[in-house]
Amino acid sequence: MASVQEVLAVLESSGFERLPKPLTIVGTEFDFEAAVRGTETSHDLVVIATDAVAPRRLRRLVAGLARSLDLASSRRPVSLVVLGELAPADRIELERYARVLPIASAKAEIADIEDAVAVLLPLNLPNADLVHGGDPLNEVLAALGTLKSTSDHIALVNAAADGPDAVRETLRRYANEGAGWTDEGTSSDE
Known part of the structure; x- marks a missing residue:
């Protein structure tokens, strides 16, 4: 399975900034595996959890985080990267509070991680100078x-x-x- 460090490396290489652990919002601490925030074109708050966290506890963490962000009048969208298996019912419940990006593959490579979090990454468009075409x-x-x-x-x-x-x-x-x-x-x- 992909490691938290590999996910962080992909996100940090795309301009996300690692946040201290535990994540603290308006005085409330949230014990996610890791958290990053977008700094340039992305304004997302991305939290990372593994399937080692019980589904019920994960739902409470994410719901509490969403409420705390509301109290802080934050406009940052929340994305949750889950490493490991996630039951469909748990995913549906989590999606009430955050965009859920699961990485379920036991042998996730960097390309798999990039695919899973692609919605957070900047688009790589071809350089206009390299595109040739005439009339x-x-x-x-x-x-x-x-x-x-x-x-x-x-x-x-x-x-x-x-x-x-x-x-x-x-x-x-x-x-x-x-x-x-x-x-x-x-x-x-x-």
């Missing part, structure tokens, strides 16, 4: 190649810049020309 219309023309780019292809691609209705109208005119029809719907041979 989509030029990309389509390049994909068609110079041998296949007829004036009709170019007209359709250029119409795409004006939206789907313009493409439909250009395609309609192209089909009508091929059929020998005029815009009035009659044949040009008549």
